[in-house]
Amino acid sequence: MSISLPPRNPSMLDLRLVTDQLDLVREKLARRGPLPPLDSLARLGERRRTLIRQVQDLRHHKKQAGDDVKRLSREDPPRAEQVRRQLRQLGQQQKQLEQQLAEVEQQLQQQLLLLPNLPHETVPAGRDEADNRLERQVGQPPHFDFAPRAHWDLGPALGVLDFERGAKISGSRFTVLRGAGARLERALINFMIDLHARQHDYQEVWVPQLVLRERMQATGQLPKFEDDAFKTVDPELFLVPTAEVPVTNLHRDEILAAEELPLRYVCYTACFRREAGSHGKDTRGIIRQHQFDKVELVQLVRPEESYQVLEQLTAHAEAVLQQLELPYRVMNLCGGDLGFSAAKTYDLEVWMPAQDRYREISSCSNFEDFQARRGRIRFRREKGSKPELVHTLNGSGLAVGRTLAAILENHQQADGSVRIPAALAPYTGFDSIPPRQ
RNA sequence: GGAGAGAUGGCCGAGUGGUCGAAGGCGCCUGCCUCGAAAGCAGGUGUACCCUCCGGGUACCGGGGGUUCGAAUCCCUCUCUCUCCGCCA
DSSP states (O other): OOOOOOOOOOOOSSHHHHHHOHHHHHHHHGGGSSOOOOHHHHHHHHHHHHHHHHHHHHHHHHHHHHHHHHHHHHHOHHHHHHHHHHHHHHHHHHHHHHHHHHHHHHHHHHHHHTSOOOOOTTSOOOSSGGGOEEEEEESOOOOOSSOOOOHHHHHHHHTSEEHHHHHHHHOTTOOEEOHHHHHHHHHHHHHHHHIIIIISOOEEEOOOSEEOHHHHHHHTOTTTTGGGOOBOSSSOOEEOSSTHHHHHGGGTTOEEEGGGOSEEEEEEEEEEOOOTTOTTSSOSTTSSOSEEEEEEEEEEEOGGGHHHHHHHHHHHHHHHHHHTTOOEEEEEOOGGGOOSSOSEEEEEEEEEGGGTEEEEEEEEEEOTTHHHHHHTOEEESSTTSOEEEOEEEEEEEEEHHHHHHHHHHHTBOTTSOEEOOTTTHHHHSOSEEOOOO
């Protein structure tokens, strides 16, 4: 596949860009839809600089005068005491200015954190998912000589999905897998990790699934989407909504050597989402659960490579669908449908026969330097050069629960059994889930 | 959970309240030497921000707060790491 390289965005959403080139930011952000209020940002930025100047001047002055005190207290004690008094007063003044500065910076920070990333120029204009652009369609939806059953009918019929008992234990949007179903879930996880680790050259990592508040902020889940996160109370830790959070944060506050890039990680975690605001949506089946498994791909790369890597990473996720013989299509998300942190996203949508439509099963995004700035993840191009922000990317490879549902629906047979794709059979240990007698 | 020790620059490791962004060593870079290399010698080697930006300044010695004219050095607090005991998948 030949890849044409779209031009790069300029460095984005750092303070200087927002305060110095507010118009550019406003214009780019407009692709996402209604604009957040931006005017106070430039004003705050100006105020910040003034205060910094004042504070620094004052400190400089105090520093120099302070050096005299030692000498004076020997040579001229009364004079020394006088200077000391003056400096004490300046200290008060300094404290006030510093407090003002801290307030301004906090406000600035708060507002900056609520600004989404700037969409890349290859992102289609549009308001919602109806405006997403079809990039390609791979595989043909299967033809059935019978009415295909939805996985929420098929699963219980095969004895592999148990919705009642999931709800009994934990409430709605939790499901129990049994027998071949549980085995299939585990097989999919191993199959996906092996594929990416062995054939696509990702390093396998295993990470904590409860994370600090700050880490959710770096990747962009917070502060804006706190309602959608599960968290513990004491101590406060967030259950990861995606492995993206712990894995991207692996290199937080680091300055990487250029030779270390690109860093490529594949990671399995359970994912936890409140799904606040999606009441009544996808209430049947395992499409939208509070807890689901996912194998995630994460890359940290040089800025000039990130759009090429986005194509590559998307292809890696697609390989899973191809090997599982699942028909899918690739959508380029429009500005209005783009996630908060993403500059550009391809969604992979798998065909779901019973619903007669494609459903999202992977989301592959380039975040450019947005997450790297929030997490201070940098690299040094060569010895002695200034640290630069890396670009971060990630993609599901794939959402395991949805993959399981897609396999049940797409590979169901007339006799009620489900065929296991050849690539997966070594992992399940069986090549078919037989109908229950 | 109980008792104790510690957290300093890429690493190791000093540091009496003032001239410490921080000795010394290692590593790394540049120059000299050499046919080349090693050794040796000389110099350099953090990050961020601000400004009148080939230069000047401010901050940062785990985080936050305090004392002081002045704190890496004193006090409080939090976090983390290590050792021992207990408990435990």
